[in-house]
Amino acid sequence: MFRSVVIAAATTATLTLPAVAQDVEAGAELFQKQCGTCHVVMNEDGEILAGRKARTGPNLFGIVDAPAAQVDGFRYGSGLLAAADAGLVWEVPHLVAYLQDTNIFLREVTGDPKVRSRMAWKVRKDKDAADIAAFLATLK
Numbered sequence: 001m002f003r004s005v006v007i008a009a010a011t012t013a014t015l016t017l018p019a020v021a022q023d024v025e026a027g028a029e030l031f032q033k034q035c036g037t038c039h040v041v042m043n044e045d046g047e048i049l050a051g052r053k054a055r056t057g058p059n060l061f062g063i064v065d066a067p068a069a070q071v072d073g074f075r076y077g078s079g080l081l082a083a084a085d086a087g088l089v090w091e092v093p094h095l096v097a098y099l100q101d102t103n104i105f106l107r108e109v110t111g112d113p114k115v116r117s118r119m120a121w122k123v124r125k126d127k128d129a130a131d132i133a134a135f136l137a138t139l140k
């Protein structure tokens with residue numbers, strides 16, 4: 001179940017990606033504007049690599065290719081925890097889909113139409129989501 005849904009989600013995300021190279025610099029700027037109000041990217045030495053000191057969302061250092069909902073001490077919502085239990089790993093296509101509609105993404109991954117995300121933000125454009133994911137992939 002999980003596997004087929006994730007593959008379907010990944011395929012959709014890949015198919016809808018524009019045929020433009022992902023732009024890490026644009027992603028950095030978008031991150032600062034759209035994500036930095038809630039998320040920081042801070043490495044193990046406590047250095048802030050992006051964002052300010054926001055704590056509304058979890059630290060996103062090393063998030064690309066990491067299993068979901070692993071930041072110690074962060075109180076995740078039940079939907080994201082269920083997705084993590086189902087084995088969600090943040091590969092780039094998953095992130096691109098999640099960023100555009102966190103509720104729909106979690107519902108697809110968990111197979112539960114009632115789960116809700118605690119992250120109240122949507123990236124409007126596919127290309128922007130892909131750029132942000134490309135930027136995050138550099139921070140690990």
Ligand code: HEC
Pocket residue numbers: 031034035036037038039056057058060063067068069070071075076077078079080090095099116117118119120121123132
């Ligand atoms: C309004 C605050 C807010 C904004 C803006 C926001 N987020 Fe979040 N984000 C959250 C919260 C809260 C969670 C925890 C969600 C949950 O538990 O359901 C989260 C979770 C996440 C996760 C899952 C992390 C994990 O540990 O599994 C990722 C990835 C993420 N956000 C990326 C982003 C990116 C990239 C942006 C910018 C496009 C962004 N977020 C914008 C609040 C925000």
